[in-house]
Amino acid sequence: MGTLSEPRAVKPFFTLLSAREDAHTAAIGVIVSIFGKAELITRPHPWDYSPAYTEELGPRIMRRFLVLSELADPTYLSDWKLLTVEMEKLFGRDGKRAVNIDPGYITGSNLVLASTKSYANRIYLRDGVYADFTLFYDGRAFCAHKLTLPDYRTRAAIRFFGEQRKSYLRQLSGMTAVAKSNAFQKQVQQPICLNGNVA
DSSP states (O other): OOOOOOOOOEEEEEEEESSSSHHHHHHHHHHHHOOOOOOEOOEEEEESSSSSSHHOSSSSOEEEEESSSOBOOGGOOOOOOOOHHHHHHHEEEEEEEEOOEEEEEEOOOOEEESSOOOOTTEEEEEEEEEEEEEEEEEESSSSOOTTSOOGGGSSHHHHHHHHHHHHHHHHHHOOOOHHHHHTTTTTTOOOOOOOTTEE
């Protein structure tokens, strides 16, 4: 008979897409103010994997990754996505988003993204949010599968998240039992006001 247990703490990260440097900067500031210190924020890199985003975000879209310093409880993935949806509204203009923000997390065995769209590799969580099974670890490296988003199956992405996995495992192994317990308590504990509304 199986034994129930708490999930391990995970390494949260956010991916940001925008054609505007000021939108990147503002979104990063809000993410850090809500979720805590960033361990790593990548430089902007060109992103051209889907023309569907160009009409809304504009030409010359740039991507940045923000990896949080502290580990967290993976059961909060839906909350993270709901907050980023409100952030996108905050920075939008004329009904269009200025920045696309997707939260996710890294574990020793996989990488999971949050999405508001259903698909074959996405498991429904709650409140319109799905967990996208994006990458898996095969014992040597992260690997993509048939339904992995194109920008996450590149060598650069695999290498980047492989390094973040190593960092996560070092951090996890160095945590005390008390610190691991705290990782499940240091979530958003108070209402966050975005654009005058409570999220």
